[in-house]
Amino acid sequence: MCIIKKGDYKMAYKALYRTYRPSTFEEVAGQQHIVKTIKNALATGKIAHAYLFAGPRGTGKTTMAKLVAKALNCEHGIGCQCNECKNCQAINDGTHPDVLEIDAASNNGVDEIRDLIDKVKYGTILGRYKVYIIDEVHMMTPGAFNALLKTLEEPPEHVIFILATTEPHKILPTILSRCQRYDFSKVSDEDIRERIKVILEKENITYNEDAISLVISLADGGMRDALSILDQVLAYSGDKLNVKDVLDIFALESNEEKIALIESIIHGDVNDVLNRLSSYxxxxxxxxxxxxxxxxxxxxxxxxxxxxxxxxxxxxxxxxxxxxxxxxxxxxxxxxxxxxxxxxxxxxxxxxxxxxxxxxxxxxxxxHNQPTIRPSVIKEEPKVEEKVEKEPVFERKIEEKPIAKPIIQPEPVVEEEPEEDQLSLFEDDSVAHDDTVLYIKDTEVDDHYEIDDKTMVNIMVTSKKDIKNSLLENWKNLKRLAAHPKLGKTASMLIDGRPLVVSSKAMILEYQSDSVVEKMNLIKNQKDIQNVIRTVFGKKMFVFAVNRKGSISCQQTYMNLLQLGRLPKADTVNIEFVGD
Ligand SMILES: Nc1ncnc2c1ncn2[C@@H]1O[C@H](COP(=O)(O)OP(=O)(O)OP(=O)(O)O)[C@@H](O)[C@H]1O
Ligand SMILES: [Mg+2]
Ligand SMILES: [Zn+2]
Structure with missing residues (x-):
């Protein structure tokens, strides 16, 4: 038989921030101006009757209030915090009859608060001063506020109020004017580090400075937060504090990864940026x-x-x-x-x-894709080639372009347009070449269409919101054709697409699945697609599909041109169908 004695129970785990509430002024991290002023006041007997401690969460307001209560009641004299006498211990345990903690946020009962405040007139039981610590004082109900106000006007000698709040602007001016106010600030990184180290050493935990830096950056100046974060990491990693565990638990990326991301951004390596994003x-x-x-x-x-x-x-x-x-x-x-x-x-x-x-x-x-304009270069060499070299995104696009036949070719002589000349489409003279012909023939060599950047941009600048909206509103009507013996498959494929750009003659649909994009862009399917569109929407429209990446790249190109001031004007773009 197993008998468990009371003392054998493993003690319930107490959070670090509760275990390590500073028990003397010396242990308080930061807030040194407040500690110093209060210590001085205690030493010279200039004690105010009401204090207001204002400041961010977890920066030591309640802690400081309890320290003041101890310093007023310690049996070893005002200003002491022996933590051993009956008064100090009772205050540490929260059981002192003269130190009353009221949480205005959870204790909304007016009567209860009023009742406590009403008792101020009675003398102390154990200590020298009755200390009322009212936390989150801005949450007090108006009734309770009034009761408090009356007492603050004429407080008995032996009563001290310490009001604490994270939102001092919500406190009535009549109350504010009766309090000595102390503004707590976020705790500095260095002060948090020092305190964390003291605690880790007491707990026999090995640590690494970079891991502490990470905890500090997560805590953002809150000492309680820093200790809670530490608690979470240690619950996972045991008696070691290392960078990897902190990164894992808080779903953070390492500094190396962030630097690599910035590098890709500044090199205009959009593909790498997007790959990194997917993994995040x-x-x-x-x-x-x-x-x-x-x-x-x-x-x-x-x-x-x-x-x-x-x-x-x-x-x-x-x-x-x-x-x-x-x-x-x-x-x-x-x-x-x-x-x-x-x-x-x-x-x-x-x-x-x-x-x-x-x-x-x-x-x-x-x-980073905008050309850097250096005055000297402009003066000496204002040539088009200069600009081309400085546009890595466009350059890369061309290297990566699949060799599939462009469906859309600038007029007038389709066959003679050289492939490598596409960069020039974005040069300043692009307006002159803006007429775009959607060139559709049954006799294409490749079996699918590939759209080029210029056409994308042309469709974008001629897009019309109202056409797109009316199409979107009626998109579900495509379902009607879903059971059609010949066009059903095509209609179903269209339903899955998201109209990205819609002009009066062409539409770009975005799809999640690459295989659907491929099917949609098969030359042999375009006729059926146009048939469905004509049947359901009564419009003649060329439809082209892109995947998510294609959609982003097309928006990126648009933005680049917009920033360079090189977008073609809508009224100079003419999109025509050829060959159907
Ligand atoms: N300045 C500080 N120095 C050392 N420890 C601190 C400090 N501030 C907060 N702590 C730690 O955080 C815990 C909570 O602090 P405290 O209750 O004093 O914060 P608070 O400012 O009253 O926050 P809230 O606004 O949420 O009430 C403390 O028990 C202590 O462990
Ligand atoms: Mg508090
Ligand atoms: Zn004491």
Missing amino acids: IERGTDIKRLTNDLLLMLKDVLIYGTSGNTKYLQILKEDDVRDLADEIDNKKAMEMITILMETLKDYKNVTAINPLFEVTLLKLASI
Whole structure:
């Protein structure tokens, strides 16, 4: 038989932040101006009757209130915190009859609070002072507020109020004016580090400085948060604190990965950027955090770029910041920071943040695809070839272009248009070549169509919102043809597409599946597709399909041209069908 004695129970786990609430003023991390002023007041007997502790969560307001209560009641004299006398111990345990903690957020009962406040007139039981600690005081009901106000006007000698709040602006001016106010600030990284180390050493945990830095960056100045984060990591990793575990638990990317992402962005390597994004999404990376981290890294680049000094760096190591600053000038760093700041703001207004992040990455990459204008170069060599060399995205596109036959060729002589000349389509004179002919023949050599960038852009600039909307509204009507013996398959394929761009003569549909994209673009299917569109919408329209990547690339091209001021004007673009 097994008898379990009471003392044999493994003690219930107590969170680090509760175990390590500072028990003396000396243990408080940061807030030194407050500690010093209060210690002085206690030493000189200039004790106020009401204090207001305002500041962010988990930065030591309640802690400090309890320390003040102890310093007022310790049996060894005012200002002491022996933590051994009856008063100190009872305050530490939360059982002292003269130190009353009221949580206005959970204790909304007016009567209860009023009752407590009513008792101020009675003398103390154990200590010298009755201390009322009212947490989240801005949450008090108006009735309770009034009761408090009356007492604050004429407090008895032996009563001290300590009000704490994260939202001081919500407190009535009549209350504010009766309190001595202390504003707690976020705890500095260095102070958090020092405190964390004390705790890790007491707990016999081996650690690595970089892992502590990560915890600090997650805590964002909150000491309680830092300790909770530490708790979570240690629950997973045991008695070691290392970088990998912190990254895994909080779904973070390493600094190396973030730097690699920035490198791809500044090299305009959109494919690599998008591949990286897919793996973040797969791993469940905290995208908001990643956005913020990129911002902080670029801030480091900007700080280094403007000051030439590495001592103000927040995240990046010296070598890394130097490498990045070599490639990102201050103006571009500033532009990138602005885009990331906007994105962080916009996250608050969207339900799905991944697509927003995706667009942000593309925007960032597009900054680096703009030709750098150097006045000397412009003066000496204002030639078209110069510009071409500086547009890596377009260059790469051409290398990667499949050899499939373009369906759309600039007029007038289709056969003679050289393939490698496509870059010139985006040169300043592009307006002159804007007529676009959708060239459809049964006798194409390849079996499927491939659309080129220029045509994409032409369809985009001539797109019409109202046509697209009316098409979208009636999209479900395609279902009617789903059972059609000849056109059913095609109609079903169309239903799955998402109209991306719709002009009066052509439409680009986006599909998730590559195999459907391939089928849609088969030359032999175009007739049926047009038949279905004509039957259901009464329009003659060429339909072209792209996958997600194609859709992004097409939007990217559009944005690049827009930023370069080289988009063709809609009224100069003429799209014609040929050959059907
Ligand atoms: N300045 C600090 N120095 C040392 N530890 C701190 C400090 N601030 C917070 N802590 C740790 O966090 C825990 C919670 O702190 P505390 O209750 O004082 O925060 P608070 O400012 O009152 O937060 P809230 O606004 O959420 O009430 C403490 O028990 C302690 O472990
Ligand atoms: Mg508190
Ligand atoms: Zn004591």
